[in-house]
Amino acid sequence: MGESLLSRLITRAAYQPGDILISDPMQQRREFLAQQYGVGVTADNSEVAAATEVLLLAIKPQVFESVATALPSLGQNGPVPVILSILAGVPLSKLERAFPGVPIVRSMPNTPATVGAGITAIAPGTQVQPEHLDRAKTVLQAVGDVVQVPESLMDAVTGLSGSGPAYVAIFIEALTDGGVRAGLPRPIAAQLALQTVLGTATLIQETQLHPAELKDRVTSPGGTTIAGVAQLEKAGFRSACIEAVQAATERSRQLGS
Ligand SMILES: NC(=O)C1=CN([C@@H]2O[C@H](COP(=O)(O)OP(=O)(O)OC[C@H]3O[C@@H](n4cnc5c(N)ncnc54)[C@H](OP(=O)(O)O)[C@@H]3O)[C@@H](O)[C@H]2O)C=CC1
Ligand SMILES: O=C(O)[C@@H]1CCC=N1
Structure with missing residues (x-):
């Protein structure tokens, strides 16, 4: 660092x-x-x-x-x-x-x-x-x-933005693997995955859209996205993200004691 x-x-x-x-x-x-x-x-x-x-x-x-x-x-x-x-x-x-x-x-x-x-x-x-x-x-x-x-929030910051680049990198890697599994050549899958994450972050930043609003705009009724989202929810994706930040926050507290 x-x-x-x-x-x-x-x-x-x-x-x-x-x-x-x-x-x-x-x-x-x-x-x-x-x-x-x-x-x-x-x-x-x-x-x-x-x-x-x-x-x-x-x-x-x-x-x-x-x-x-x-x-x-x-x-x-x-x-x-x-x-x-x-x-x-x-x-x-x-x-x-x-x-x-x-x-x-x-x-x-x-x-x-x-x-x-x-x-x-x-x-x-x-x-x-x-x-x-x-x-x-x-x-x-x-x-x-x-x-x-406030200093009392520094461990939570460590769990989110300090450690977060690793979570996002895993997400990009996993999206790429998903693309490969669906038949895309790896270099193309990697480019699509990376630009999707980068572009979505930029879109949310520039428009100040709530992430849920953006998700709703992508999700056509009976379409492809809701099929993917349903699978993410079934696999506990949100909960995994929340627990990851919590575990890293607790580890930060341990490191300081
Ligand atoms: N990695 C990250 O994303 C982030 C890390 N941090 C914090 O940054 C700090 C470093 O982490 P990170 O960069 O990942 O770890 P590294 O192990 O890469 O860096 C630690 C550095 O300290 C040097 N070092 C070891 N012993 C001594 C010593 N006695 N005197 C002087 N220098 C020494 C090491 O030298 P050498 O390699 O030559 O042994 C190395 O360059 C940690 O406190 C971490 O919590 C904070 C935010 C994000
Ligand atoms: O993993 C770690 O301990 C350091 C602190 C935040 C990111 N890397």
């Missing part, structure tokens, strides 16, 4: 590559990032912490404690950075215990950020002033839309 944000920030020229320093433990990965994006790289997290105005935390929640403990106090040799955390589940209370007095913005982006079509929810911590929030938003608005939510 860190690379998704990075690639778009550079494409959009939100930051110059020379202004970005990335810490990664794997040499191969550091070499790749330096070569691909022209950014500075280091194996020492402290170097990033000492040099930055926005410190993007893009590690896994499972290694947060060990990474945070090994960092020196922030802002000792310069201005205090804003920490922008994208860690699923890790609450502001835990982040603020690890970095006392530091402004922290908890956020949940998603992978469409890579192409500037992301959506990120943010929740500011107790030390965050408007200028800190602006700095965080500058990063996140370069990769898509930004919404602010």
